Amino acid sequence: MADNRVWFITGAGRGMGVDIAQAALAAGHAVVATGRNTGAVADAIGEADDLLVVELDITSLASAEAAVQAALERFGRIDVLVNNAGNFYAGFFEELTSEQIARSLTTNLGGPMNVTRRVLPVMRKQRSGNVVTITSTAGIVGQEFCSAYAAAKFGVEGWMESLRFEVEPFGIHTTIVEPGFFRTELLEKESTAYADLSIDDYAERTAQTRPAWEAMSGKQGGDPAKLAKALVTVVDQEQPPLRWVAGADAVETVERKANDLLAQVDAYRDLSTSLALD
Numbered sequence: 001m002a003d004n005r006v007w008f009i010t011g012a013g014r015g016m017g018v019d020i021a022q023a024a025l026a027a028g029h030a031v032v033a034t035g036r037n038t039g040a041v042a043d044a045i046g047e048a049d050d051l052l053v054v055e056l057d058i059t060s061l062a063s064a065e066a067a068v069q070a071a072l073e074r075f076g077r078i079d080v081l082v083n084n085a086g087n088f089y090a091g092f093f094e095e096l097t098s099e100q101i102a103r104s105l106t107t108n109l110g111g112p113m114n115v116t117r118r119v120l121p122v123m124r125k126q127r128s129g130n131v132v133t134i135t136s137t138a139g140i141v142g143q144e145f146c147s148a149y150a151a152a153k154f155g156v157e158g159w160m161e162s163l164r165f166e167v168e169p170f171g172i173h174t175t176i177v178e179p180g181f182f183r184t185e186l187l188e189k190e191s192t193a194y195a196d197l198s199i200d201d202y203a204e205r206t207a208q209t210r211p212a213w214e215a216m217s218g219k220q221g222g223d224p225a226k227l228a229k230a231l232v233t234v235v236d237q238e239q240p241p242l243r244w245v246a247g248a249d250a251v252e253t254v255e256r257k258a259n260d261l262l263a264q265v266d267a268y269r270d271l272s273t274s275l276a277l278d
Contacts, residue, residue: 004050006075008032008068010058010115011085013040016134016179019228020082021045027232032071032078035085058085058111064118077126080235081119083112083133090210091195092202093147100193101148108152113159123172130173130235133160137180137253145209164242173240178254179227180247 007024011017013035021033025048034056035041042053052074056067071078089096089104112133123129138146139153157176164174194210227246234244245254265272 004028004030005079006030006032006071006077007080007082008034008071008078008115008119009082009084010034010056010111012053013037013044015084016224016228017082017084018044019224020084020231021051023225023228023232024080025051026229027236029080029232030075032067032075034067056115058083058115059106061114061117064115067115068118068122072122078119078122078129079126080130080132081116081123082231083115083131085111086134087193089148089193089195090145091148092145092199092206095195095199095202095206096148097195100195101151104148105152105155108149109155109159112156116163120167120172123167124170127171129171130175130240131160131163131167132175132177132231132235134177134179135160137178137250139176140178141253141257144205161242174242175235175240176243177231178243178245178250180250180253 007021007029009017009021009024009031012021012031012033017033017035021031022045024031025045030050030052031045031048032052032054033041033045034054036055036057038053038055045051045053052071054067054070055063057063068078086108087104089100091100116131116133119129119131123131133156135153135156136149138150139157142150142154160174160176167174195206198206230246231244234240245251
């Protein structure tokens, strides 16, 4: 199993999850492909000898427990967990309802935590494994109309960075994947919801911004199949990276953020370093 590992992938019924599942299978790995609709998952991925399709609602700990147990009954282990499932609530913060924000946090942050909580005992027992979580450039760079999504993805980044130190002693690696804009189904109506509220002060900007996001769907520059194939290569390394910035646009965005952070530190360096007790 060192060469042919077991991948457990969430959100494998559509979008990037399908590509990741197919790439892992093509590389000779076994795959547990999960989603709320198992028929959609099976139809999207196709047939393979080392494929197990399992129902999973990532917002439910009980569902995660059942899916992990099914994986163990079939393959006996889980080597790579890919936290991929998510949703996108778009809109200005004040125009998003508290319920919409809660759903974003529950799915995009609580969901990966639920599944990882159930997989980690398996990996600890094995003394090996890799927890891969797909975030976004929105997890490291904030922007308007993405406040709820960014809140969840920034949370995922902090959780994963901290989790690393907790699980590395057990031989478990962690990898954060920060994709830029890839031509997935994230911006389609099945995955994206827009703010329910309407506030006059935001009306003009909302009227301009929402159509721009909608028009972007299906026109993103990144190829998800290439990302999936590259991810298999990244994860298969003996020492996988702690963070993988995926896509030329993502590299540019993260580099700009890093430079901005350094500039902000330098701008107030003297004041900041003068705060020690006398």
